[in-house]
Amino acid sequence: MTEDKILEIQKETGCDSTLASMMLKFTGGDLDGALQILKSVEKDVLVVKGKFIAQTSKLYGAFMFLYNYKLKSFDNVEIVAKYEDKSGIEFDFNKNWREYYNDLGVYKRKENIDLDTRDRFLSAIVSQRVQFFFDSKLSVKKNDQFDEDMKKFMTDFFTSLLGDINVAVKLKIEKTDIFEIKKSDRGFLFDSDEAKPDTKEESGEHENAEILYLKIEPEISPINGRPVSELSRGDMIAVRIEDDRPIASYIKELLNGVDPKTGETKPVYAELKDLELTENGVFLNVEFGPGIYGQSYFGEDVNIKTLSESDAVVEAPVKKNGVINKYFWLFGGVLIIFVVILVIIMLYN
Numbered sequence: 001m002t003e004d005k006i007l008e009i010q011k012e013t014g015c016d017s018t019l020a021s022m023m024l025k026f027t028g029g030d031l032d033g034a035l036q037i038l039k040s041v042e043k044d045v046l047v048v049k050g051k052f053i054a055q056t057s058k059l060y061g062a063f064m065f066l067y068n069y070k071l072k073s074f075d076n077v078e079i080v081a082k083y084e085d086k087s088g089i090e091f092d093f094n095k096n097w098r099e100y101y102n103d104l105g106v107y108k109r110k111e112n113i114d115l116d117t118r119d120r121f122l123s124a125i126v127s128q129r130v131q132f133f134f135d136s137k138l139s140v141k142k143n144d145q146f147d148e149d150m151k152k153f154m155t156d157f158f159t160s161l162l163g164d165i166n167v168a169v170k171l172k173i174e175k176t177d178i179f180e181i182k183k184s185d186r187g188f189l190f191d192s193d194e195a196k197p198d199t200k201e202e203s204g205e206h207e208n209a210e211i212l213y214l215k216i217e218p219e220i221s222p223i224n225g226r227p228v229s230e231l232s233r234g235d236m237i238a239v240r241i242e243d244d245r246p247i248a249s250y251i252k253e254l255l256n257g258v259d260p261k262t263g264e265t266k267p268v269y270a271e272l273k274d275l276e277l278t279e280n281g282v283f284l285n286v287e288f289g290p291g292i293y294g295q296s297y298f299g300e301d302v303n304i305k306t307l308s309e310s311d312a313v314v315e316a317p318v319k320k321n322g323v324i325n326k327y328f329w330l331f332g333g334v335l336i337i338f339v340v341i342l343v344i345i346m347l348y349n
Contacts, residue, residue: 002021002024002029005020005024005029005031005034006020006021006024008031008035009023009024009031009034009035009038012035012038012039013035013038013039013179014179014180014181014182015038015179015182016182019038019290019291020034022289022290023037023038023289023290026254026289026290026292027254028254030254033250033254036247036250037211037212037247037250037251037292038179038211040211040212040245040247041177041178041179041211041212041291042070042177042210042211042212042213043175043176043177044068044069044070044175044177044178045066045067045068045069045075045175045176045177045178045180045181046066046067046068046069046134046138046173046174046175047064047066047097047173047174047175047176048063048064048065048066048067048150048154048171048172048173049062049063049064049093049097049100049171049172049173049174050062050063050064050154050169050170050171050172051063051089051091051093051169051170052089052154052158052167052168052169052170053089053167053168054158054162054164054166054167055164055166055167055168056164056165056166057083057162057164058083058084059081059082059083059088059114059117059162059164060081060082060083060084060085060086060087060088060089061079061080061081061082061088061089061114061117062079062080062081062088062089062091062104063077063078063079063080063104063121064076064077064078064079064097064100064101064104065077065078065125066097066176066181067131067134068178069134069135069138070210072131072135074125074126074131075181076101076181077121077122077125077126078101078104078105078108079104079117079118079121079122080104080107080108080111080113080118081113081114081117081118082111082112082113082114083114087107087111088113091103091104091107093170093172097174097176117161117162120161121161124157124161125157130157133153137149137150146173147171147173150171150173151169151171154169154171155167155168155169210291210293211290211291211292212247212291212292212293213293213294213295214241214243214248214251214288214292214293214294214295215241215242215243215248215294215295215296216239216240216241216242216243216270216284216286216294216295216296217239217240217242217296217298218237218238218239218240218284218296218298218302218304218305219237219238219239219240219267219304219305220302220303220304220305221238221303221304221305222302222303223303224303224305225302225303225304225305225306226303226304226306227301227302227303227304228275228277228282228284228301228302228303228304229277229301231272231275231304231306232272232275233272233273233274233275234271234272235271235272235306235307236269236270236271236272236306236307237269237270237272237284237286237304237305237306237307238267238268238269238304238305238306238307239267239268239269239270239284239286239294239296240257240265240266240267240268241255241257241265241268241294242265251288251289251292252265252268255268255288256268267305268288269307270286270287270288270294271286271287272284272285272286273285273286273287273293277301280299281297281298281299281300282297282298282299282300282301282302283295283296283297284296284297
């Protein structure tokens, strides 16, 4: 049954079997809960589909690439271009990005595309200049002008790349997540003897990436707590999950972070993964489970409640006592029966 759940998680999300198994363990075997968490992963991968026309040189082309903002990497970069042939722009923007990418791959294999343009594009798109543009724009949480800024930037990019001052660019920009990309890897079309474009992607990056960040507040304990400045990575600290999203509520209940009678938020213990003391305050990053983190920022070096030996639940003695109690009653019962039989024998004698 567990193996079936792991396969279902892999099919639905694209994660590997190790992460699927860890997530099932974290949720106590709750398949729906594991899927809910994994599908809440941050959509921090930008999908850029585009077409361009260099009107002076009559060059027509289409391209696509992914930019992973968290990993600072470009993935699945592809472009096709042909002189005096409008088939180079006849690709459907309404298709999802996987199909669009496959269409570019099929066209590249069947048509005599301009390889010089392709080579120069593949080198230029992964440059520091392009990465700096994305990082500066994506670092702003809300940027209503992003699509317009992107179109202007890519128009300037192709003007410089092609040496044509009369370039028109059309874009469609979407967002996706790391698991969706992993799920789709086997769906891309490439020549059997051709490697994917150089993308800086390394094995295991998808599986090790953060899935979800929750808003938390540390449990302040002025008398019994430890100063933040004295904490170390790996310490178990008490925090409250102060996040209103449905997925956060699920995780809060899963970790017993809610009082069943009052519904109030209770502190739970989580492992401290990162601690940064600055002039303006303290930044905390804790881990609740595989890829599930909590972050908090506050303005002073306060005392935080940490997990002590008296707070820890030691499983072994409980199980041992349970075994002892079990056999105590068994032996006690046998002893009582033996005494009763002995009394009866004595009475009849």
